[in-house]
Structure formats: structure tokens, C-alpha cells
Amino acid sequence: LEREASAAFDAAADADALEDARVRYLGAKKGALKDVQKQMGGIDPGDRKDAGMRLNAFKSAVQAAFDDSKQRLGGGEADGIDPTFDATLPGIRPSIGHIHPITQTITHLTEIMGRMGFEAAEGPEVEDPHHNFVALNIPEDHPARDPLDNFYLSTAASLADGAVARDRGIEGSQLLRSQTSTVQIRVMENRQPPIRIISLGRVYRPDAPDATHFPMFHQMEGLLVDRHVTMANLKTVLRVFANNYLGEDVEIRFRPSFFPFTEPSVEVDFFWNDAWVEFGGAGMIDPAVFEAVGYDPEQVSGFAFGLGVERLCMRRHSVTDIRDLYSGDLRFLSQF
Numbered sequence: 001l002e003r004e005a006s007a008a009f010d011a012a013a014d015a016d017a018l019e020d021a022r023v024r025y026l027g028a029k030k031g032a033l034k035d036v037q038k039q040m041g042g043i044d045p046g047d048r049k050d051a052g053m054r055l056n057a058f059k060s061a062v063q064a065a066f067d068d069s070k071q072r073l074g075g076g077e078a079d080g081i082d083p084t085f086d087a088t089l090p091g092i093r094p095s096i097g098h099i100h101p102i103t104q105t106i107t108h109l110t111e112i113m114g115r116m117g118f119e120a121a122e123g124p125e126v127e128d129p130h131h132n133f134v135a136l137n138i139p140e141d142h143p144a145r146d147p148l149d150n151f152y153l154s155t156a157a158s159l160a161d162g163a164v165a166r167d168r169g170i171e172g173s174q175l176l177r178s179q180t181s182t183v184q185i186r187v188m189e190n191r192q193p194p195i196r197i198i199s200l201g202r203v204y205r206p207d208a209p210d211a212t213h214f215p216m217f218h219q220m221e222g223l224l225v226d227r228h229v230t231m232a233n234l235k236t237v238l239r240v241f242a243n244n245y246l247g248e249d250v251e252i253r254f255r256p257s258f259f260p261f262t263e264p265s266v267e268v269d270f271f272w273n274d275a276w277v278e279f280g281g282a283g284m285i286d287p288a289v290f291e292a293v294g295y296d297p298e299q300v301s302g303f304a305f306g307l308g309v310e311r312l313c314m315r316r317h318s319v320t321d322i323r324d325l326y327s328g329d330l331r332f333l334s335q336f
């Protein structure tokens with residue numbers, strides 16, 4: 001029977017024929033091996049041990065003959081080797097996620113400013129009008145406080161008397177901060193000069209999205225307060241920063257501007273794709289702001305700036321549409 005099985009396996013010309021032969025001899029239900037096994041019951045108890053051993057040897061031999069034939073036909077799994085497996089091919093790197101380009105930019109900017117002695121500070125994203133406006137010298141009737149230009153929140157506190165927060169836009173309501181300048185106030189309220197901090201984080205404005213605007217974006221605030229600080233110091237810090245982050249050949253310019261919390265004020269542009277693009281505002285701290293935090297404007301002076309993190313990241317990486325950064329499209333994001 002062993003020779004017969006072996007010959008049948010050898011004769012199999014393809015995998016189907018081999019499978020037929022396997023069922024015939026090794027099949028669990030009707031295979032020839034099963035028949036022999038069934039006959040074991042009728043064997044004399046004294047001869048059973050010997051017969052059992054011979055049955056096992058027979059089983060192994062038939063199985064080995066089958067394995068040989070299977071290998072010959074290319075189905076080599078019998079000895080644990082998959083013929084389609086090539087151990088010399090490079091492996092597939094597991095996907096472990098990715099740091100968002102804006103987070104990478106924040107780390108990079110923090111590092112550059114850290115080298116100039118600016119330490120990172122943080123403030124809340126949900127703010128009160130005192131820190132977002134009042135202490136920054138933005139009076140009640142200033143257009144920057146317009147409910148249509150801010151995300152006021154309908155919190156329990158602001159709705160206590162039944163009014164809608166959006167219609168009030170006044171003390172007692174809360175809003176998503178519209179600028180990181182809030183952190184200037186929080187830091188100065190809690191510390192005495194000299195101060196040299198940056199603060200990077202999200203800000204929110206109901207701006208219609210376009211290639212350079214998004215309703216949620218990031219700013220890097222800078223604040224330096226000491227004695228005898230000048231506009232020349234401010235311009236130097238911003239130039240050194242721009243050269244570090246955007247390269248030695250970047251062209252930047254300062255334009256006169258207005259912010260209620262700085263005097264004089266400037267806006268800062270870089271040249272990109274044949275045009276000047278605004279990337280931040282800056283200026284010398286207005287004495288009214290020093291008074292609001294309890295500093296003596298006769299004793300201290302300082303500068304502040306607020307830069308758009310997305311615009312900086314976009315220029316460095318040649319991203320021409322801010323919306324790509326927030327599309328969630330991994331084909332775009334995984335390039336960074």
C-alpha cells in the first residue's frame with residue numbers, strides 16, 4: 001500500500017491530481033490509511049503494540065511521499081517555506097502617524113526664538129474681554145469688538161440674565177481669543193520686567209476662508225519689556241528671526257500701521273511670488289497697556305509682535321493655499 005500511494009503521488013501531474021491522491025490514501029474519512037487504522041481493533045492484544053508501530057511508520061512514509069510530491073509541484077508549504085516569500089525584499093514600514101506641519105512649525109519657531117532668549121508662555125483659548133480687548137486698550141465701541149468679527153460664546157455665565165452673548169459682546173461674556181496678544185497681558189499681570197517671552201497658539205476669527213485666511217489659525221506673539229527698548233531692537237529681532245526661518249535671502253519690509261496696544265505700530269511683509277505678503281503686526285507697547293497691568297510707563301519700555309504661523313509655514317514650504325493645511329488630506333500632509 002505504501003508503494004502504491006507513493007507511486008500515485010509521483011504520478012500526479014498537477015495540484016488537483018495530487019489532492020485526489022491525498023484523499024484516496026490520507027483522507028480522514030475514507031482514505032486507505034483510515035481503513036488500515038480501523039482494522040487495528042481486530043488485532044490480537046499481544047500483537048497490537050507491534051502493529052501500532054508499523055502503522056505509524058507507514059503513516060509517516062506515506063505523508064513523506066506526499067510532501068515530496070507537493071514540493072515537486074511547487075506547493076512547498078509542507079516544510080514551512082512559502083515559495084512566494086522573499087526574505088531579501090525590504091520590509092514594509094508600519095504606519096505610525098505623523099506630526100502636523102503646523103505643529104512642526106511651532107516647534108521650529110520656538111527653537112529659533114529660544115536661541116534669542118525668548119521663553120515660551122501659554123494662555124487660554126477661551127478668554128474674557130478684559131484680556132482680549134480692555135487691557136489691550138481696545139475700547140468698548142472699537143470695531144475689533146464687533147460680535148460679527150468674533151466668536152462670542154453662549155456660556156451659562158454670559159446667558160445668566162437671558163441675553164444672547166452675541167448681542168451683548170460686553171464684559172461678562174466669553175469669547176474664543178482673536179489674537180495671542182492676550183498672553184502679553186496675562187504674563188505682565190503676573191511678572192515684573194525684564195520680560196522676554198513668546199506665545200504660540202490658536203486664535204479664532206469669523207474670516208471667510210481663502211488662500212491666505214482661515215477661521216482658526218495660529219499666531220506667534222512676542223513680548224519684550226525692559227528699560228530703554230527701542231524700535232531698532234524690534235526690527236532687529238524680527239529680521240534675525242525671518243532670516244533664520246525663511247533664509248538669508250528673504251526680503252522683509254515694515255509698513256506704518258495702527259494697533260490700539262502699540263505706538264508706533266507697523267505691519268511686516270515678506271516678498272513672495274512677485275508680491276508683498278503681510279505676515280504680522282508689531283510695535284512699541286502703548287503706555288496705556290503698561291498702566292493696565294500696573295507697570296510704570298516712565299520706568300519701562302518694550303515691544304510686541306504677533307505673526308501668522310500659517311503664513312510663515314506656507315512660505316517656507318511653498319504651500320500656496322492655507323486650506324490645504326487643514327484639509328486632513330494625508331497625501332498632502334505626509335509630505336512634511
Ligand code: FA5
Pocket residue numbers: 178179180181205207212213214215216217219259262265278279280281282283304305306307308309310311322
Ligand atoms: C494682530 O492680531 C495683532 N495682535 C498683532 C500684534 C501683536 C500687533 C503685538 C502689535 C503688537 P493682525 O490682525 O494683523 O494683528 O494679525 C496678525 C497676523 O495674523 C497677520 O499678519 C496674518 O499673518 C495672520 N492672520 C490674520 N488673520 C488670519 C486668518 N484669518 N488666517 C490666517 N492668518 C491670519
